[in-house]
Amino acid sequence: KEMTFVNMCPDQERNVQVAADGSNSLDDVRTQRHTATCTIERSMMVRVIDDIAMTTLKADVRWLSMDLTSLVKVDSVFIDGQATTFFRAKDRSTFFVNIPVPMPKGQPFTMRVVYSGDLIRRVDDYTILRTSLDWIPSHSYFHKALYDMTFTYPSSMTLVSLGKKVSTSTQDRMTTSRWVTEQPNSNNSFHIGLFKEKPLTTPDGVPKCMLYYVADSYDHVDEIGTDIEQSLTFYTKLFGPPPINMLHATELPGTHGEAFPGLLHLSSLAFVSTADFFQEQFIAHEVAHQWWGISVKPLSYRDRWLSEGFSEYSCLMYSQLAAQETKKFFRLLEEYRKGIMSFGKKDIGKNLAPPAVALGYRVSSGAGLEFEAYNQFVYYKGAWVIHMLRNMMIDLVTMREDAYMTVMREFYNRFKNRHASTEDFKTTIEQLTGADLGWFFDQWVYGNQLPTYRVAWKKEQQQDGQWKVTMRIRQQGVGENFRMPVPVKIADEDGKAIRLRINVTSTTNVVELPPVAFEPEEVVFNDLTSVLCDVKEESF
Numbered sequence: 174k175e176m177t178f179v180n181m182c183p184d185q186e187r188n189v190q191v192a193a194d195g196s197n198s199l200d201d202v203r204t205q206r207h208t209a210t211c212t213i214e215r216s217m218m219v220r221v222i223d224d225i226a227m228t229t230l231k232a233d234v235r236w237l238s239m240d241l242t243s244l245v246k247v248d249s250v251f252i253d254g255q256a257t258t259f260f261r262a263k264d265r266s267t268f269f270v271n272i273p274v275p276m277p278k279g280q281p282f283t284m285r286v287v288y289s290g291d292l293i294r295r296v297d298d299y300t301i302l303r304t305s306l307d308w309i310p311s312h313s314y315f316h317k318a319l320y321d322m323t324f325t326y327p328s329s330m331t332l333v334s335l336g337k338k339v340s341t342s343t344q345d346r347m348t349t350s351r352w353v354t355e356q357p358n359s360n361n362s363f364h365i366g367l368f369k370e371k372p373l374t375t376p377d378g379v380p381k382c383m384l385y386y387v388a389d390s391y392d393h394v395d396e397i398g399t400d401i402e403q404s405l406t407f408y409t410k411l412f413g414p415p416p417i418n419m420l421h422a423t424e425l426p427g428t429h430g431e432a433f434p435g436l437l438h439l440s441s442l443a444f445v446s447t448a449d450f451f452q453e454q455f456i457a458h459e460v461a462h463q464w465w466g467i468s469v470k471p472l473s474y475r476d477r478w479l480s481e482g483f484s485e486y487s488c489l490m491y492s493q494l495a496a497q498e499t500k501k502f503f504r505l506l507e508e509y510r511k512g513i514m515s516f517g518k519k520d521i522g523k524n525l526a527p528p529a530v531a532l533g534y535r536v537s538s539g540a541g542l543e544f545e546a547y548n549q550f551v552y553y554k555g556a557w558v559i560h561m562l563r564n565m566m567i568d569l570v571t572m573r574e575d576a577y578m579t580v581m582r583e584f585y586n587r588f589k590n591r592h593a594s595t596e597d598f599k600t601t602i603e604q605l606t607g608a609d610l611g612w613f614f615d616q617w618v619y620g621n622q623l624p625t626y627r628v629a630w631k632k633e634q635q636q637d638g639q640w641k642v643t644m645r646i647r648q649q650g651v652g653e654n655f656r657m658p659v660p661v662k663i664a665d666e667d668g669k670a671i672r673l674r675i676n677v678t679s680t681t682n683v684v685e686l687p688p689v690a691f692e693p694e695e696v697v698f699n700d701l702t703s704v705l706c707d708v709k710e711e712s713f
């Protein structure tokens with residue numbers, strides 16, 4: 174895998190903790206609602222009038238900072254109907270709005286921003302949104318607001334946005350449709366194009382969905398449709414219903430995918446490429462964001478893996494359990510493991526220490542391997558953390574996974590439409606299982622160590638005819654107090670097997686396993702690929 178693709182995902186980064194409404198202590202105002210009219214002309218020029226309902230969080234704010242993509246020009250700004258002064262440096266996204274009359278703290282007011290620009294590129298039949306996130310003015314990318322958006326656009330094109338389409342009408346070959354969201358959300362997007370539409374079928378209780386794509390000649394339209402239908406159905410069953418009634422999945426030229434509540438932008442490559450990345454993984458990852466990242470939002474940048482790691486592991490589970498591609502599930506886990514274990518060691522002399530998952534976007538600080546570190550540690554190690562927890566919860570006798578399934582469902586249920594932290598996840602598992610997991614999160618989320626186990630085993634027949642296996646495990650690359658329960662499988666030549674866990678707790682462990690009735694032919698340490706580690710076999 175030579176290229177690394179980035180799923181740009183919901184919410185921008187910020188270093189401060191956010192309240193439930195998305196505001197934080199640095200904010201001057203909080204945003205409640207955007208009521209906007211967006212006219213998309215035949216030339217694809219976009220003109221927007223956005224009335225933003227806000228409330229002051231501080232008294233006497235004189236200049237309010239706002240962000241808006243530098244692709245558009247701010248034409249005028251009004252406060253409560255009065256034109257006001259604003260300042261914006263050339264080619265900058267930030268602009269400052271003068272509040273002409275000082276307001277007390279807690280004062281509601283409306284800011285109207287009138288702007289226009291070249292937000293959409295059209296190349297033949299393809300339309301490209303030049304930015305999908307910052308095309309609406311915001312004081313903070315975190316504020317959760319309601320959106321009432323009215324779009325007017327050429328009737329030859331199809332437009333989808335967030336929320337419920339409450340009305341649509343056509344005049345002079347221009348269509349006007351109004352989209353109203355019901356859940357406060359921290360961003361808004363849309364997509365417009367010359368789309369073919371493919372209605373997808375999902376069972377009752379699962380959101381309806383529609384796939385929008387440009388060309389009938391694509392190879393993978395049916396597969397993409399199937400993966401959306403099945404992953405949406407699978408996750409709904411697994412975690413509970415997402416807070417949307419309808420999912421619009423749209424093709425967007427380029428290499429990235431992006432998820433909004435009820436709206437997906439899917440890279441064009443997914444429709445034509447045979448690369449692993451763009452097959453079901455890509456689709457199922459973006460669909461999973463409806464649960465992780467959009468509904469359950471990371472509380473701070475340190476909790477980012479709750480969005481990316483969870484979405485990544487959800488799509489691994491989709492491959493394993495819904496698409497029934499167990500081999501692929503283990504192949505991808507192994508691929509991710511190799512990348513994580515070898516991180517920073519590829520270039521001679523570099524030998525960078527692996528970063529901790531809880532660094533969020535800061536995993537790349539100083540490493541100079543920005544995307545690689547973010548993908549390896551927030552997406553892939555994040556996914557591995559859940560995989561390890563899952564395998565710690567498997568009943569090794571019955572192989573049932575009720576405990577893990579309950580944990581995921583309950584965590585989603587507790588934090589849907591809210592912000593959640595790593596500690597919230599830990600507490601949820603601890604409350605449901607009664608286990609103390611401080612050590613686990615310290616090692617695998619807040620810590621950066623990765624163990625290597627050097628393993629030897631021998632067998633011995635006892636006087637009663639049973640066989641006893643002794644294992645020696647030397648733990649390396651981690652501190653002395655590092656510990657982990659590791660599943661072990663003892664099997665005979667016909668494949669008859671028993672499974673158990675060994676608590677590896679120190680530098681050298683010598684463990685006598687309970688006697689078995691058959692002669693062991695194979696002893697598998699780290700059975701079910703349960704722990705993120707290197708295993709090296711040696712003789713006893």
Ligand SMILES: [Zn+2]
Binds near residue numbers: 181182458462480481
């Ligand atoms: Zn993602």
